[in-house]
Amino acid sequence: MDHVPKARRMASTVRSKARRLTGRVEDQVQLLQEEATDELLVQACAHNHLVWAQRQADASGGHVLSDDGLGDVRAARIEGDQSHVVGSLLSAPRPHTREGLLRLIDLAGRTGAETLSVWATHESHRPLLDAWLGARGARRGGRPHWMVRDCSAAPEPPSAEDVARVTDFTTPDVFDDHVEPDLHCYHPDSSEAWQRMTEARPRRVWHAIQWRDGRPVGQISINVTDGDLGVVGFHDAVFVQSARMRGPGLSRADFFLRFALDLGARYIVLNAADHTAPLWRAIGFRSLGFGQTWWFSAAVLRSGPQPAEVEFAEAIGLGEVDRIGPPPGDIDAPLTNGMSPLQFAAMTGQHGSADRLLQLGATPNLLALWDLDRRHDAAVLLQANPGMIDERGSRSGKTLLHRAVERDDPDLAAFLLSAGAVSDARDGMFDATPLAWAQELRRPRVAAVLRRSGARA
Missing domain, CATH: 1.25.40.20 (Ankyrin repeat-containing domain)
Known part of the structure; x- marks a missing residue:
């Protein structure tokens, strides 16, 4: 891949071995086996996430948008009850990245997408993307928490046979007629797509299903990426309320770890939610850092901000004070992204922009002053x-x-x-x-x- 220097291309081919947990045939899969830097592992996390979105797009009748003039932005359109476009930036934004993002926003709007999310690999990529995307109506979303487990440096979980005796998971090749709206594999709007991912060859996706009293009560998807960034990724862990466990649930974790090891994985990666990160740490995962996401709603994609607002907001977000003139309307009126201009200056950390807006008559805001590290001013405002x-x-x-x-x-x-x-x-x-x-x-x-x-x- 272009973003991985040749000197660091360290993948080796291992043979995926069939075990009782899966019943699958042997297949060649190329996985990263050598010692990897954290930066390379972050790239592997983000790449696995992107490929997961692309495979969902292929299976749902959507398509990959990477060759649609988007430059270094990679994207996929996932269909379902609502269409969603996922854009990923695997490297630091460069000046021409802006044009690719603008084309992606336009493409998502013109083709009727209900939502557009843009994912950055690193939090450090935020400043430019905050300005470019926020000025066009995006709201900053959650932070992907990239985590990894190096299987070569941790004790192995129990054998496949022992795990099978104490867990109630399977990785079926075919999903039956159960209906469970909380689970993708058994939701009427997504079950066919999840079935297609299972049937794709060479097989790189498995859906592990937990059972109770003959019914599916939980699932986690396992996505394998080949090549220089080849890793096993865990995605979309969902359990119905009755199957959610108190405590760490280590027997459940043993199933997933055993499965990944049987695939020949050295590195297992995932994007952890805040409340699940302690669980993953308990079973040998460690944090690699955070990314950042931005989200566009259908309303913004259909009729985004006017050009005058975009120019005004982008100047604020970039800290280009000389470009910040009187606003198109009320200086305290919310931008399309839901923030006031002063709040947007605070979120993007642009002190000069905030000063300029206050000069233009913006009403001081307690949280904005706090975010700008103007704690004394915040205290004075509260006293008044x-x-x-x-x-x-x-x-x-x-x-x-x-x-x-x-x-x-x-x-x-x-x-x-x-x-x-x-x-x-x-x-x-x-x-x-x-x-x-x-x-x-x-x-x-x-x-x-x-x-x-x-x-x-």
Whole structure:
């Protein structure tokens, strides 16, 4: 692949061995076996994720968009009950990357996609992408948490025979007529596509199904990528409510690890959710770092911001202060991405842009000042407007303290509590306190601050 230097191309061919867990025939698969740097492993994570999207696109009747004039942006269109376009950037953005992204946004809109997500391999890629995508209406989404397990450096799980005796998983070649809307393999809108991925040859996708009382109650997809970045990737782990386990669930993990080892894998990779990362660490995975995502809604794809707003917002996001003139409308009015211009300047870390907007009459915002590291100004603003501490989101009913939990910001939580924030206020969506949020979102640092203040869940 172009982005992997020849000197670092370290793949070797291993033979995938059939075991009782799978019943599959032997097949040649080329997997990375040599010692790999973290940077190469991050590339392998992102590449496995991209190939997973491309295989979903092929199986769902969509198509790969990588050759549609997108430059170094790779993309796939996945069909289903709603069409979704996934764009991936496997290398740092360069000036010409912008044109590829603009073409992708236009293509997604013209072809009726319901959503578009753009994935960056590294958090360090955020500054340019925040400006380019946010100016066109994207909202920053979650951070992929890339994790890896080096099977050569960890104890092997039990044998295939022992695992089979204590787990209730299979990797079927054919999915039957069960209907379970929580699981892709048994959802009426996706089961055919997941079946096609299983049938594709050479086989590189397996769906492990957990059973209880003769019914499917959980699944995880296993995606193998060949070549210089060849690894085994785990994707879309979903379990119905009744099958979700308390504790680490190590017997369940043994099945997945045994399966990957039987494929000949040295490296197993995944994108972990916040609440599952501790589980993966418990079974030998370690963090490689985070990426970043951005999301476009159908409404934005259909009728995005006007050119004047795009120019204004992009100048803010890039910190090009000389280009920031009077806004097209009210200086505090939300941009298409949902943020005020000042909030957008704060999110992108552009202090010069924020100063310029304040000069133009932007209303100071507590969280924006906090994000710009203007803590004294934030305290002065709160002293002058004490009622601000109790403000809530118009739709969510979230307080500023809920926002501090969302951000995993213990310093902000302590600042708000010292200013009189109500620690037990409940939001309007889940009727939950900030401490309940901290527990649910696995935010131990913020939870500790809340508990010291006497907060209750």
